[in-house]
Amino acid sequence: MGQWLIKSEPGSFSFENLLAAKEQTTVWDGVRNYQARNFIRDGMKMGDKMLYYHSSTAQPGVVGVAEVASEPYPDPTQFDPRSRYFDPKSTSEQPRWFAVDVRALEPLPRPVSLAELKEDSALGGLKVTQRGNRLSVMPVSRAEFRRIVRLSEQEPGGA
DNA sequence: GCCAACGTTGGC
DNA sequence: GCCAACGTTGGC
Numbered sequence: 001m002g003q004w005l006i007k008s009e010p011g012s013f014s015f016e017n018l019l020a021a022k023e024q025t026t027v028w029d030g031v032r033n034y035q036a037r038n039f040i041r042d043g044m045k046m047g048d049k050m051l052y053y054h055s056s057t058a059q060p061g062v063v064g065v066a067e068v069a070s071e072p073y074p075d076p077t078q079f080d081p082r083s084r085y086f087d088p089k090s091t092s093e094q095p096r097w098f099a100v101d102v103r104a105l106e107p108l109p110r111p112v113s114l115a116e117l118k119e120d121s122a123l124g125g126l127k128v129t130q131r132g133n134r135l136s137v138m139p140v141s142r143a144e145f146r147r148i149v150r151l152s153e154q155e156p157g158g159a
Numbered sequence: 160g161c162c163a164a165c166g167t168t169g170g171c
Numbered sequence: 172g173c174c175a176a177c178g179t180t181g182g183c
């Protein structure tokens with residue numbers, strides 16, 4: 001089973017929005033970066049766990065756990081001329097962009113802030129804290145995933 | 160709002 | 172294929 005971190009701006013679609021969605025599930029569409037596309041198309045499997053990260057907000061950090069709730073499939077918005085994600089170069093025979101369904105599982109006991117992710121020595125390899133990283137979807141290791149959940153079960157900055 | 164970092168585009 | 176221009180991301 002794989003583990004992932006996905007970013008969302010809470011002003012657009014927060015973890016709370018996902019929890020409130022029908023069956024706590026939404027289509028994770030609109031990814032328009034090739035590297036992130038490859039992670040979705042070639043890496044994601046139903047049941048993979050995801051850390052839900054809030055970006056572009058006053059308190060950036062990981063706020064919840066979700067799971068991949070479908071196999072990857074062509075992102076429908078690429079075929080919709082009215083969508084902001086419309087891609088005229090994409091065809092149903094050769095779709096360029098992929099989506100998965102994402103289901104919220106649980107909020108973390110408390111958010112784990114970006115500052116904490118940066119400070120934690122066990123998380124030095126985490127892509128989200130690396131300079132200039134702008135991927136909205138990235139893999140995390142099993143150990144990293146567990147560590148972040150573990151941090152959320154502890155007091156901030158605590159043992 | 161600012162700005163650094165990065166991906167994409169398009170002229171050549 | 173190079174590279175400058177441009178748009179976007181995202182922390183601060």
